[in-house]
Amino acid sequence: MIRLTAEEIRHIGLFESLTGVEVKDCVIDEEKDFITFLVKENQVAKAVGRNGSKIRRIQRVLGKNIEVVEFSENPEKFVRNILAPAKLDRVEIIERENGERIAVVYVDFQNRKLVIGKRGRKINNAKKLALRHFNIANIVLK
Numbered sequence: 001m002i003r004l005t006a007e008e009i010r011h012i013g014l015f016e017s018l019t020g021v022e023v024k025d026c027v028i029d030e031e032k033d034f035i036t037f038l039v040k041e042n043q044v045a046k047a048v049g050r051n052g053s054k055i056r057r058i059q060r061v062l063g064k065n066i067e068v069v070e071f072s073e074n075p076e077k078f079v080r081n082i083l084a085p086a087k088l089d090r091v092e093i094i095e096r097e098n099g100e101r102i103a104v105v106y107v108d109f110q111n112r113k114l115v116i117g118k119r120g121r122k123i124n125n126a127k128k129l130a131l132r133h134f135n136i137a138n139i140v141l142k
Contacts, residue, residue, distance in 0.1 A: 002132050011035060014061065019054050021047040024071050027128050028064075032121045036067045038129060044070045067125075075134040079103045082126040086114035093136065103130060103139045115141060 002025055004012070012023045015037050025038040039047050047068045048055050055066050072078040076091040089106040096102065107115050116123045123139060130136035 011062065012037070015047075015058060018058055018061070019047045019049070025129060025132060027125050029121060029125065032119060033064045034067065034121055034125075035062065035064050036069060036125045036129070038069050038071050038133075040071055042070070044068050069129070071133070075103070075130075075136065078134065079105065079126065079130060079136075079139065082129055083115050083122065086111040088115075093134075100138075101134065101136045103136050104142055105139060106142050112141065 004026065005028075008026045008028055011028065012026050015021070015023055015026075021039050021043045023037050023039055027036045027038075029035070037047070049057075055068065059066050069084075070081045072081055075093050079091045079093075080088055083105065086107060088111070089108065091106070092104045094102050094104055105115065114122070117125075123141075127136075127139050130139060
């Protein structure tokens with residue numbers, strides 16, 4: 001079960017009222033002024049709006065950068081969605097002997113920067129979401 005802070009709940013409510021899209025999760029990165037919203041499958045386009053109009057409106061209201069990620073029941077696809085728009089060669093979910101699950105992401109050098117993100121924001125948010133939804137303890141780049 002995912003525990004959300006009062007601030008995350010407030011942001012989710014605002015996002016849902018402005019976009020009409022149900023949010024599954026939200027990660028707020030105060031340090032980097034960034035919020036990642038996780039929406040149900042096939043709802044990203046509706047959430048973003050024509051030419052990004054809904055996202056720009058939410059960014060103005062919240063004063064933070066917004067990212068919208070599509071949820072997937074498949075953990076490999078979920079990791080791909082979180083790390084988009086980076087082109088990943090492949091994603092493998094490995095379960096270690098101690099029961100810990102890790103995602104091994106194969107990515108070429110050019111896309112590595114996109115996967116990590118500015119000051120590690122992208123990969124850190126990916127790790128939080130993967131842990132919350134699929135109990136994936138770590139994401140390793142190869």
